[in-house]
Amino acid sequence: MKGSSGNRLLFFCAQNLEDIMSQAIQSMRNQLHISHSQIFTYLSCSLRYSFRYIIGLPVEHSSIALHFGKAIHAALEVFCVFH
Structure with a gap:
């Protein structure tokens, strides 16, 4: 069970990182070029x-x-x- 919750935490962190990166990229695209x-x-x-x-x-x-x-x-x- 401990490994299962660790995998979920890892998935959550990876998904959260992906969301943060996506927002950062969108923010850069909206800036002056x-x-x-x-x-x-x-x-x-x-x-x-x-x-x-x-x-x-x-x-x-x-x-x-x-x-x-x-x-x-x-x-x-x-x-x-x-x-």
Whole structure:
């Protein structure tokens, strides 16, 4: 019986840790995020920065490197979350 209650305690601690980690990750996602592109855009033209990142107007064009980078980041995020 003692081993059984120990397993339940271990499961509870693991579940509690998983909940804490999930909340921490969600909190980080809700925090301010500034990318290299945002800084570069602001420094080169603050009006363009306002249109793109504050107002949210769509970009006229985007490079293939941007799409590739987003795919790599998404894949790494999925890998890190599930492993």
